[in-house]
Amino acid sequence: VTGIGDDCAVLRVPPGHELLVTTDFTIENVHFRRDWHRPELVGRRCLTRGLSDIAAMGGEPLAAFLSLAVSSDVPQKWVDRFLKGVLDLAAEFKVPLAGGDTAQSRAGIQADIVVVGSVPKGKAVLRSGANAGEQIYVTGELGGSAAALARLMELKPGGPEYFQHFSRHSHPFARVAVGRWLRQRGVASAMIDLSDGLSTDLDHICQESHVGAEIEAEAIPRAQVGKKPVALELALHGGDDYELLFTSAATVPSKIAGVPVTRIGRTTQSAEMRLIGVDGKVRLLKAGGWEHFQGNQKS
Ligand SMILES: [Mg+2]
Numbered sequence: 001v002t003g004i005g006d007d008c009a010v011l012r013v014p015p016g017h018e019l020l021v022t023t024d025f026t027i028e029n030v031h032f033r034r035d036w037h038r039p040e041l042v043g044r045r046c047l048t049r050g051l052s053d054i055a056a057m058g059g060e061p062l063a064a065f066l067s068l069a070v071s072s073d074v075p076q077k078w079v080d081r082f083l084k085g086v087l088d089l090a091a092e093f094k095v096p097l098a099g100g101d102t103a104q105s106r107a108g109i110q111a112d113i114v115v116v117g118s119v120p121k122g123k124a125v126l127r128s129g130a131n132a133g134e135q136i137y138v139t140g141e142l143g144g145s146a147a148a149l150a151r152l153m154e155l156k157p158g159g160p161e162y163f164q165h166f167s168r169h170s171h172p173f174a175r176v177a178v179g180r181w182l183r184q185r186g187v188a189s190a191m192i193d194l195s196d197g198l199s200t201d202l203d204h205i206c207q208e209s210h211v212g213a214e215i216e217a218e219a220i221p222r223a224q225v226g227k228k229p230v231a232l233e234l235a236l237h238g239g240d241d242y243e244l245l246f247t248s249a250a251t252v253p254s255k256i257a258g259v260p261v262t263r264i265g266r267t268t269q270s271a272e273m274r275l276i277g278v279d280g281k282v283r284l285l286k287a288g289g290w291e292h293f294q295g296n297q298k299s
Contacts, residue, residue, distance in 0.1 A: 043085025058183025144223030146238020
């Protein structure tokens with residue numbers, strides 16, 4: 001109803017809907033590095049994190065709010081380009097940036113994005129709805145973003161070939177249309193977005209739904225780097241892919257809203273996660289998900 005320019009934004013919730021609210025930090029040297037990541041990408045990813053959470057509930061994004069703290073050594077140009085990344089993606093999704101705050105930080109850049117969405121009453125797709133004996137699916141391809149990050153670590157900062165080959169890393173796109181499709185048809189029993197990595201996010205569904213999982217290594221759709229698929233480790237544990245992971249007892253098409261959907265395994269009665277290797281051997285799969293730049297680097 002009203003956005004930036006008053007004390008609060010006024011939002012109208014569609015009749016018969018409930019509100020969805022998600023908030024995510026984007027912190028310099030934790031989620032990005034200024035010498036590795038273009039500011040537009042940092043902004044784009046910042047908003048993608050919120051939109052992807054709304055997608056994972058089967059919701060419609062309504063508005064975004066951005067609070068940004070920047071230290072005095074950060075050029076205005078960086079901030080302008082960061083905002084362009086946020087606003088371009090907001091326009092793609094027709095989500096208004098309806099408010100926020102700015103402040104000077106003591107050091108570095110901290111951004112907090114809030115995305116508000118809505119979903120028909122009682123229809124949000126939760127992490128807790130999976131039953132044993134259902135099939136497990138993912139959208140798109142996995143590990144591309146982690147592979148790009150691994151490559152960035154090898155390259156000299158400022159090198160020219162940074163983002164050319166890694167579209168999921170350089171151009172993340174929340175699967176809102178797929179989430180909506182699944183919710184409208186009641187196809188997904190449980191759903192989560194892949195922000196921390198397949199093994200970690202699958203573990204969240206297993207814990208919340210009180211089921212286990214059996215994943216077939218060969219079935220996992222791995223992103224390509226050049227002509228080669230990324231390492232299985234990256235597809236299993238790499239973060240920032242912003243694909244959807246869901247369970248279903250229904251028939252699921254191989255493409256939803258133009259996005260490939262792949263069956264990667266099934267839910268089980270026993271609580272643990274297992275991985276059936278390409279060699280046919282069964283291993284215990286642990287939540288070995290993403291660790292950000294600080295501390296021990298996994299990939
Ligand atoms: Mg999420």
